[in-house]
Amino acid sequence: TVVATNAQGSPDLYLTFVQVTDLQYGHGRHYDMAIARAEDEGYRAPMIAFDHNDAATGALRHALAFMQGDTDEV
Structure with a gap:
């Protein structure tokens, strides 16, 4: 995944x-x-990539739950 x-x-x-x-x-x-x-698909900087082993993956799951109202934990 690339942000x-x-x-x-x-x-x-x-x-x-x-x-x-x-x-x-x-x-x-x-x-x-x-x-x-x-970049080949037209995305541009700033960019950072992460995979399933990185902390960002867990944070992304938590962020999704937070934005969907499934949790009020920050």
């Missing part, structure tokens, strides 16, 4: 799957590849 600015200038999430070797994954190349794909 980026879309063509309309709004914050957005770009979702993509990339295939990497274990070595590439260990060096964070999957982030670079995801950002490159987002």
Whole structure:
């Protein structure tokens, strides 16, 4: 997942799957590849990529629950 600015200038999430070797994954190349794909699709900086193992994934789930009113915990 890449958090980026879309063509309309709004914050957005770009979702993509990339295939990497274990070595590439260990060096964070999957982030670079995801950002490159987002750029190819017209997204622009600022950009940050994260995967299912990063803290941002849990925060995103919590943020969704919060915005949907399923929790009042911040």
